Amino acid sequence: MGVLDKNGFRSNIAMIVSNGCGKVLLAKRIGQNSWQFPQGGIDGDEAPKDALFRELKEEIGLDQKDVEILKQSSQWFKYKIPPNLQRKRSKPVCIGQKQKWYLLQLLEDESVIDLNVIEKPEFDEWRWVSYYYPIKEVVDFKQTVYRLALTQLARGLSKLRKD
Numbered sequence: 207m208g209v210l211d212k213n214g215f216r217s218n219i220a221m222i223v224s225n226g227c228g229k230v231l232l233a234k235r236i237g238q239n240s241w242q243f244p245q246g247g248i249d250g251d252e253a254p255k256d257a258l259f260r261e262l263k264e265e266i267g268l269d270q271k272d273v274e275i276l277k278q279s280s281q282w283f284k285y286k287i288p289p290n291l292q293r294k295r296s297k298p299v300c301i302g303q304k305q306k307w308y309l310l311q312l313l314e315d316e317s318v319i320d321l322n323v324i325e326k327p328e329f330d331e332w333r334w335v336s337y338y339y340p341i342k343e344v345v346d347f348k349q350t351v352y353r354l355a356l357t358q359l360a361r362g363l364s365k366l367r368k369d
Contacts (some may be wrong), residue, residue, distance in 0.1 A: 209248055214301035215284055219257045220245040222309045222359060223266070223273065225316065229334035232343065233266065233321070236330045241343045243352075244329070245305065254278075254306040262310075265328055267320025272313055277362025279307040283351045305351065309359040337363070 209217040221244050223231040232241050246261035248254060259270045286302035293300065312319075321329045335343075337360065341352045 209250065210298055210300055211304065214299060215304040216300045216302070217248040217254075218245055218303045218305045219248060219254050219261060220305045220307045220355065221258060221262060222307065222356070223268075224276070224309065224311050224337075224363070225334055226311050228337065228363075230337055230340070231266070231312075231319070231332055232335045232340050233329035234331040235328060240345065241340070242345075242348070243340060245303075258306075258308050264324050265321075266332070267323040268312070268314075268318060272318055273310040274313055275308055276311055277309045277359045279305075279355055279358055282306055283355055285348050285351045288347055305355075307355040307359060309362040 211217070223244070225231070231243070233244055234241050244261060244265040246257065246265060248257040249260075252260075255275075262268045262270070262273065282304040284302055284304045287300070316334075319332065321327050321332065338356055341349055341356065344352055
């Protein structure tokens with residue numbers, strides 16, 4: 207389940223992977239028509255940056271050497287999960303996520319992206335989209351966090367490598 211704070215928010219990281227040409231990676235959850243940025247829980251006393259690189263590998267098959275961190279969020283962004291989607295049988299109940307966000311640049315060819323690194327992948331498709339496009343594509347309850355994170359991290363786009 208990951209680490210919950212006293213208010214029931216699960217500690218989580220989210221990653222925006224840029225191709226360096228103004229597009230970002232958006233992934234589709236397996237068996238759903240639900241698109242999002244890769245994200246994942248922070249385990250125990252794991253540091254957010256360690257969780258970032260673990261989740262990067264698990265979710266899209268990238269190693270630390272495949273990306274450069276351009277910027278990270280200066281604070282945690284929170285969203286609540288609608289009550290009908292909360293797992294009530296889990297104790298304590300997770301009411302939402304608090305996320306540290308990272309803007310990354312892919313340094314390798316996109317062929318290194320692999321959604322099937324782990325036995326039970328979370329995504330079955332991915333695509334490059336324009337930077338702010340995901341705001342209107344994610345589920346409603348995540349849209350505000352996506353808008354805040356994308357806006358704050360946009361300043362990191364100026365660090366993109368020009369090859």
